[in-house]
Amino acid sequence: MIRVPAAARLIDAWDAGLAQHPVDRALTIVGCYTDLDRQALAALSIGERDALLLEIRRRIAGDRLSGICRCETCGEGNEFELDVAALPPTAAPPDRIVTATVGGRSLRARLPNSFDLAAIIDAPDEDVATRIIVRRCLIDDAPIDDEVVDAVDGAMEAAEGVAAVAVNFVCSACGAANRAPLDIASFLWTELAERIARVVEDVDILASAYGWSEADILAMSERRRTLYVERVRR
Numbered sequence: 162m163i164r165v166p167a168a169a170r171l172i173d174a175w176d177a178g179l180a181q182h183p184v185d186r187a188l189t190i191v192g193c194y195t196d197l198d199r200q201a202l203a204a205l206s207i208g209e210r211d212a213l214l215l216e217i218r219r220r221i222a223g224d225r226l227s228g229i230c231r232c233e234t235c236g237e238g239n240e241f242e243l244d245v246a247a248l249p250p251t252a253a254p255p256d257r258i259v260t261a262t263v264g265g266r267s268l269r270a271r272l273p274n275s276f277d278l279a280a281i282i283d284a285p286d287e288d289v290a291t292r293i294i295v296r297r298c299l300i301d302d303a304p305i306d307d308e309v310v311d312a313v314d315g316a317m318e319a320a321e322g323v324a325a326v327a328v329n330f331v332c333s334a335c336g337a338a339n340r341a342p343l344d345i346a347s348f349l350w351t352e353l354a355e356r357i358a359r360v361v362e363d364v365d366i367l368a369s370a371y372g373w374s375e376a377d378i379l380a381m382s383e384r385r386r387t388l389y390v391e392r393v394r395r
Contacts, residue, residue: 163216166193168360168386169379175357178350184278187346190214190353206272208251208321214345215323218352219245228348230328230341237334243343251322258300259320261312269300270313272320363390 166174174193178186187210188202194217195202202210218226227242257272273294280297284290295313296305303309318325326343363386364378370393378386 162196163194163213163220164196165220167379168383169376171353172357172360172379175353182279182282183347183350184275184282186350187214188275190217190346190349194220203275206251206253206257206274206321206324207278208253208272208324209257210275211324211345212251212322214349215245215248218345218349221356222352226348230330230339232332232335232337232339234337234339235332235335237332239330239333239339241328241330243328248326249322251324252320253322254320259313259316261309261316263303263309263312266303267301268303268309268313270295270298270317271300272317273298363387366390366393 170193174189178189181189188199191197191202191210191213192199195213205213224245225242226245227240229238229240231238253272258269259272261268261270277294277297281290281293284293291314292305292310294317295310298317299305299309299313323343323345328341328343330339330341331337332339360379364375367373367378367386367389368375371389381389
């Protein structure tokens with residue numbers, strides 16, 4: 162399902178993603194590396210979507226994932242490193258429906274997808290966003306009170322795999338305990354932007370040196386393009 166896109170396709174996806182909300186941008190990234198259409202991608206649960214993003218990242222950069230988390234108390238940047246291979250897989254049921262028990266009653270809810278994330282873009286805080294998600298995803302009739310929201314949200318989180326992973330750390334500057342969600346979509350987007358910058362630099366170097374068109378340069382394999390760039394830099 163996952164394939165390495167041509168450089169031109171990757172740049173087109175990056176160019177489109179610059180103007181998109183992160184929810185849409187995540188779909189653009191997955192769409193660039195798969196043959197799934199956008200509607201099908203948007204219908205995936207967030208855990209399924211993030212599992213695809215994580216596998217894409219493994220294919221292009223390996224299992225070690227390192228970055229920086231900002232302390233919520235003092236703003237200090239704290240480095241972290243994760244083994245991608247050790248992260249939990251999605252535990253989503255085949256029908257993407259989970260069950261929560263509230264007061265002895267079982268309540269069914271579908272797992273949230275990108276359409277649901279789009280519905281909470283303007284939510285004022287996390288509590289409101291969670292209630293909106295539960296209201297949208299709850300299949301059985303029940304009041305959206307705190308008990309139901311907590312139970313359904315917990316059942317969803319347990320089935321979401323990497324989408325529910327967080328980085329726990331103690332700030333090296335102030336000692337505050339922090340918990341930062343692992344946003345694999347944003348992480349991968351940052352890495353892709355860095356890769357695109359290198360490709361664009363290669364195009365600039367080769368176009369200036371040989372007068373080749375962007376299309377011709379991007380049609381080359383990465384190895385071949387690198388060989389020419391190294392030759393120009395000698």
